Amino acid sequence: MSSANASSAKVFKPRFNPAKPAFGALVFLLYLFLLAPLLIVFVVSFASNQYLSFPPEGITLKWYEMLPQESTFMEGMKVSLIVAVIVTLIVLALGVPAALALDRFEFKAKAAVQSFFLSPLLIPSIVLALGMVLLFGPLELNNTYAGIIIGHVAITIPFVIRTTLMSLATTDTSCEAAARILGADSWTVFRRVTLPIIQPGVIAGGVIAFIVSFDEAVISLFVAESGLPTLPVQVLRYVENSADAAVAALSVILILISLAVVVVVERVMGLRKALR
Amino acid sequence: MTEPKLSIVDLTKRYAADLDPAVDRLNMEVEEGHLVALLGPSGCGKTTTLRMVAGLMDPTAGSIVVDGKEITHTPVNKRGMGMVFQSYALFPHMNVEQNVAFGLEMRQVSKAEQKARVAAALDMVQLGHLGKRQTKELSGGQQQRIALARALVVEPTLLLLDEPLSNLDAKLRETMRTEIRSIQQRTRATTLFVTHDQDEALDMADRIAVMNGGLIEQFGSPTEVYERPRTHFVANFIGQANFLAARVGAETGRANLAGESYYKVDVDGLGRFGAIGSAGLSGSSHELVIRPHRLNVSLHPGAAQAPLAGTIERVSYTGDALAVAVRVGDQQLHAQMLTSSGDLPRIGDAAYLSWAADDAYLLPAAAQPGRLAA
Numbered sequence: 001m002s003s004a005n006a007s008s009a010k011v012f013k014p015r016f017n018p019a020k021p022a023f024g025a026l027v028f029l030l031y032l033f034l035l036a037p038l039l040i041v042f043v044v045s046f047a048s049n050q051y052l053s054f055p056p057e058g059i060t061l062k063w064y065e066m067l068p069q070e071s072t073f074m075e076g077m078k079v080s081l082i083v084a085v086i087v088t089l090i091v092l093a094l095g096v097p098a099a100l101a102l103d104r105f106e107f108k109a110k111a112a113v114q115s116f117f118l119s120p121l122l123i124p125s126i127v128l129a130l131g132m133v134l135l136f137g138p139l140e141l142n143n144t145y146a147g148i149i150i151g152h153v154a155i156t157i158p159f160v161i162r163t164t165l166m167s168l169a170t171t172d173t174s175c176e177a178a179a180r181i182l183g184a185d186s187w188t189v190f191r192r193v194t195l196p197i198i199q200p201g202v203i204a205g206g207v208i209a210f211i212v213s214f215d216e217a218v219i220s221l222f223v224a225e226s227g228l229p230t231l232p233v234q235v236l237r238y239v240e241n242s243a244d245a246a247v248a249a250l251s252v253i254l255i256l257i258s259l260a261v262v263v264v265v266e267r268v269m270g271l272r273k274a275l276r
Numbered sequence: 277m278t279e280p281k282l283s284i285v286d287l288t289k290r291y292a293a294d295l296d297p298a299v300d301r302l303n304m305e306v307e308e309g310h311l312v313a314l315l316g317p318s319g320c321g322k323t324t325t326l327r328m329v330a331g332l333m334d335p336t337a338g339s340i341v342v343d344g345k346e347i348t349h350t351p352v353n354k355r356g357m358g359m360v361f362q363s364y365a366l367f368p369h370m371n372v373e374q375n376v377a378f379g380l381e382m383r384q385v386s387k388a389e390q391k392a393r394v395a396a397a398l399d400m401v402q403l404g405h406l407g408k409r410q411t412k413e414l415s416g417g418q419q420q421r422i423a424l425a426r427a428l429v430v431e432p433t434l435l436l437l438d439e440p441l442s443n444l445d446a447k448l449r450e451t452m453r454t455e456i457r458s459i460q461q462r463t464r465a466t467t468l469f470v471t472h473d474q475d476e477a478l479d480m481a482d483r484i485a486v487m488n489g490g491l492i493e494q495f496g497s498p499t500e501v502y503e504r505p506r507t508h509f510v511a512n513f514i515g516q517a518n519f520l521a522a523r524v525g526a527e528t529g530r531a532n533l534a535g536e537s538y539y540k541v542d543v544d545g546l547g548r549f550g551a552i553g554s555a556g557l558s559g560s561s562h563e564l565v566i567r568p569h570r571l572n573v574s575l576h577p578g579a580a581q582a583p584l585a586g587t588i589e590r591v592s593y594t595g596d597a598l599a600v601a602v603r604v605g606d607q608q609l610h611a612q613m614l615t616s617s618g619d620l621p622r623i624g625d626a627a628y629l630s631w632a633a634d635d636a637y638l639l640p641a642a643a644q645p646g647r648l649a650a
Contacts, residue, residue, distance in 0.1 A: 174365035177332050178423075180352040181359045182430065183382030192378075196369040 038255065045248035052243050063249035073250055076234030083145065083230060084214040087152040091209045094153070095160030096202055100194070102161070103168040121158045128154065129222035136223060143227025151219040156212050160205030167201025207265055211258060279344055280305040281466040282329070282434060287338035289324050289490075298324045300490035301338065306483070311460050311467040313477035316487035317513070322470045323438060325487075329468060330436050331355050342433055353382075358427030358465075359436040362443060364419045366411040372398070372422055373407040379430035397429035398422075400459060417448045424456065428463060435465040441476060453479055474514045478502065486510045507641050511565045518571065518609045520546070520564040524557045524638060531555075538633055545605045546584055549631075553638030563639045570635035571611040573600060574628045575621055583628035584609075588621050602627045 040054055045063055047056030067073060102114055120128065132151050133142060141147035171194075179193045180186075195202070217232035225233055231254075239247055282305070289299040299321040306312050314322035327333040329340055331352035339348045347355055358379070366375050373394050380390045398404045401421035411419060420440060427435060440456070441449045457480045460467050471477055477484045478498045485495045486509070494506045505511035508519065522541040525548075530538045532552065541551045541564060551564055577583065586604035598613040600621060609629060613621070621627065 172363050172365055174361040174363050175367055177330075177352075178359065178361060178365040178426075179367070179378065180332075181330055181355070181357055181436075182379035182426070183353045183356070184378075185353055188382070193367055197367075199369075 076231035080231040087213040099164035156209035163201040163205035167198035281308040282306040309464040310482040313481035315477040320487040321490040358432030397425040435467040550633030551636040
């Protein structure tokens with residue numbers, strides 16, 4: 001019996017399949033195509049070429065050394081970080097309760113509210129930006145932190161609501177009922193049961209909101225170009241005026257920062273779980 | 277009689293004004309230490325009733341009284357109850373001990389006492405060694421026990437079980453039945469148990485409330501609801517039953533110890549038989565209920581008195597018994613025979629049915645036309 005099994009197992013051993021390496025090569029090429037711009041930026045940032053160009057003529061670190069002296073970048077970085085942090089906090093404080101309400105309550109205008117919250121995803125940001133400039137003028141919000149933050153909250157809130165709703169959809173509402181029966185009031189139920197359960201969606205939404213806000217150029221450009229330029233605005237301006245590779249060096253730093261955020265979140269709680 | 281632990285008075289729940297009520301003026305009293313099963317098909321209002329007692333749902337009308345105190349509008353978290361959900365509802369981000377300790381924490385019990393009581397509760401469900409485990413790592417049966425420990429550790433005023441066994445496989449369900457019942461008896465926790473499984477209810481409960489369409493059709497001990505169903509629905513829902521429309525003749529003058537009378541009844545087209553029922557049924561139409569295993573089946577005529585002759589239409593072999601369907605006139609009657617190595621009935625064979633008057637019970641509610649079914 002056992003020998004018969006062993007021999008039949010041999011017969012069914014998978015043979016070499018030429019489709020496999022071909023598929024692998026295809027995937028590799030696709031990734032290469034997607035990542036090529038990043039790789040080029042990376043290479044250029046170390047190139048000694050006088051102007052932004054490819055291929056490199058030599059290797060240098062002078063662009064990286066230039067960055068700390070480039071006050072516009074440092075200023076922009078500060079503005080962008082402040083904006084992104086505040087936007088993330090506000091958007092979580094608004095988006096999580098909104099998602100809870102949308103998931104747990106039945107009300108008449110539910111569909112309307114849902115599309116209202118998700119609509120900024122569908123409207124071209126240039127249209128939003130134009131509208132905001134016109135609206136913020138009389139309110140004296142142009143060129144202020146408040147103006148940029150309001151704009152960024154509007155475009156990032158859909159992400160937080162989406163990711164939180166996804167987490168909520170998979171939670172068992174009996175857990176909350178169980179906690180209430182065991183004596184917890186509504187706030188305790190939220191803090192001790194609901195929030196920990198939906199935490200992956202909340203964190204994913206927060207990370208996305210942070211990155212989107214940090215990266216946002218259009219609204220920032222319209223609302224606060226002259227008075228409070230964010231980092232993306234400074235980069236645009238810099239590229240307009242000079243053609244050296246300092247921007248490439250800055251880009252590499254930004255990529256590393258994003259990567260660091262992703263790695264930290266992944267280490268702390270598993271981003272893959274968070275983005276599921 | 278001592279004061280009931282739980283009284284439900286005219287409890288009503290209407291989900292919408294234009295719908296029939298999900299629970300309709302329900303009344304029930306539960307004695308301290310009893311396990312009461314709310315038994316019925318889906319949509320009968322049993323879960324709604326449980327959720328109103330728990331406080332998870334507001335009643336439209338009526339009141340709920342526990343220990344003589346009205347709690348109809350007391351918030352959920354102030355009722356001091358324990359509940360086990362069908363999905364177990366363990367907190368996924370807490371380990372076993374933290375889950376069990378949650379209710380004690382909410383009651384601001386000291387850390388030392390929490391530890392001792394959690395350990396005792398886990399020992400009670402025989403999972404003392406799993407305290408540090410994550411709940412995800414546990415099997416369905418183990419999760420169920422943790423949920424039970426979490427509900428009981430707070431010494432709840434009432435223990436509420438919402439279909440706690442329906443997510444378990446058949447074998448485990450039987451084990452957990454026995455275990456939940458023995459824990460309930462040891463802790464003397466007054467328990468409401470929602471189930472659609474009549475075997476569970478018969479096996480575990482001190483009292484069964486058979487529910488249908490938002491009403492309690494019958495409230496009684498397992499023996500009462502099985503042996504003395506008050507309505508067609510109860511007889512049909514609990515166990516199998518044969519129903520025969522009968523015209524009740526005069527009382528024979530004999531009565532059993534419970535004060536029930538023996539009657540002679542005319543069954544349409546089949547003849548005249550003995551039956552038992554509550555006093556005073558003479559002269560009207562009632563349904564006769566006979567359980568399949570109380571019907572004697574013989575393959576030879578003359579074995580019993582006044583046998584009904586019929587033809588075997590279906591035979592199903594279940595190992596220790598044979599279930600047979602016998603066509604008698606325009607009715608099909610279900611019966612059970614013990615299997616033996618002797619002659620086994622075949623489809624088409626003649627069969628002779630008889631029963632003892634004690635085993636033919638007249639439903640007290642008058643027979644309703646068109647409600648005959650087996």
